[in-house]
Amino acid sequence: MPDPDDRRPPRATWLRSRAATTALELVALAGLLVVDLELGARLAPGTPGGADVAGALVTALVAVVVAVVALVRRRLPWWLATGGVLTVSAGGSLVCAVVGSPSPSLTEAAALVVVTASGVRAAPTSRAAAGTAAAALVAVVGGVALRIGPQATDVLLAVLVWGCAVVAGVAGRAARTRRASALEEARRAERAELARELHDVVAHQVTGIVVQAQAAIAVARTDPARATQAFEAIEAAGAEALAGMRRMVGAIREDAGPDAPVTVRYDLADIPPLVDRFDAGRGRTTSRVEVPDAPLAPGIGESAYRIVREALTNVRRHAVDPSTHVCVRVVDDALRLEVGNDGVRPGSASRGSGGFGLTGMAERVAALGGTLHAGADEADTWVVRVEIPAAVTR
Structure with missing residues (x-):
């Protein structure tokens, strides 16, 4: 941007x-x-x-x-x-x-x-x-x-x-x-970027809160200990959502400094904590994130983080007790990213959420000259595959 x-x-x-x-x-x-x-x-x-x-x-x-x-x-x-x-x-x-x-x-x-x-x-x-x-x-x-x-x-x-x-x-x-x-065009692009960032943060965290709340309600009477864990996860997700929104609001306030970042910056190293928040115990989620020694080209790591976050948000929305895998690695000077899961509800993959998550993914990947595939592999599975060229600067 x-x-x-x-x-x-x-x-x-x-x-x-x-x-x-x-x-x-x-x-x-x-x-x-x-x-x-x-x-x-x-x-x-x-x-x-x-x-x-x-x-x-x-x-x-x-x-x-x-x-x-x-x-x-x-x-x-x-x-x-x-x-x-x-x-x-x-x-x-x-x-x-x-x-x-x-x-x-x-x-x-x-x-x-x-x-x-x-x-x-x-x-x-x-x-x-x-x-x-x-x-x-x-x-x-x-x-x-x-x-x-x-x-x-x-x-x-x-x-x-x-x-x-x-x-x-x-x-x-x-x-x-x-x-x-x-x-003026740059300002419009910044406002659109802030809108996408706000959508990503709120959608990811609020979806997690809703899922954890549903789980807490389901086990509150039979297993109070698990209900307590769910409430703790809800509290952590809510606090992170508030912190993210405060950072973005601070970036667009009139009294913010000229060097204040417009959006919150992320990189590949932020993906493992993101997966931990998605599945705290890693009971049904596996991940493989390889951070290269050489620095990534500008925007590559941040885009990878946002794509993984959007994909995990969609898993929460459309899958029931999913087994999820996340793989991010650099192969032949290209960043390859894959997020897949099973347990997709019938019809949910074709309907979509009515939001702009996949559209935002496609825009980011296209801007970096990459390719994106998002769709069903089998009857109850969904996979997102992304390849972005020239990921590593020499």
Whole structure:
């Protein structure tokens, strides 16, 4: 099952990445400011008048303001950062046009590109993204017309740059949507996994409680000692069911830590205790569980445990005084699992329980590339056979 935290870098790494990006942007904007100052000094007339000085000061002030806002845009609401830069830029263009000293700025142009792309990406709705793109187009084209002049080449170049910024924003928006969809899919998978786990735990333990209670009722008058053993088994099964449910509920609580497991993890070593709980005295149950020295591939051992648990739960439901065998071993880099029993009630094997146990088994085995057979071998027997390839990691 995919974990949404695996797709997200650790917090320290994320902060370093964000700091590095901000530092690069700062260096780029600072370099553009230096270029703007150099170009302004070279293009300035020999004896600048008051209008020239005013235009240069306004352009420099606007360039610094929009550069700062572009740098801190991630700390501001998207609409405030985008709207602030566009408003300041449009205001600077109007002032330059009024004083009669057009003065374009590369720093301001770069800041407009950055906030246009980030604004289109961060807008919560498609309508808001379209409005952001339209406002940026007005600011960019208006700035070119007021500061340079309504020349077709300059306007087309400005529209081309604006289009590139919008395309970048749309691409980022699509990536954000895909990531959100993937996270939602992961959450749905986690909820489905929790539902299956809760079904398995409750079905296994409650079925055992019901069987033990029936046995206690049957022998209560004739053999009080056996009734006492049955009640002790009921108590143990109930306590384990409560513990399992507490662990799962703790995993989905809002105040659970980010590293808290979503489900309770099991492995092959947990199968013998499971069989002991199924048949405490091992009077009618035999088991052979071989745990390999090499580690199993992820999910193999846990799936084997859950399949055995579901199979034993079905034995309790559908068999009367069964003789049961459990065999789990690794052969030729494949995990082979078999759970069989006799004493199946007539018709119970074909009817099924109406639940999702066998379906869950099939899903787990198919996800691991294995094969599953569950059915009657003879008139009163039932067997579950599973083979999962590549069980051992080398």
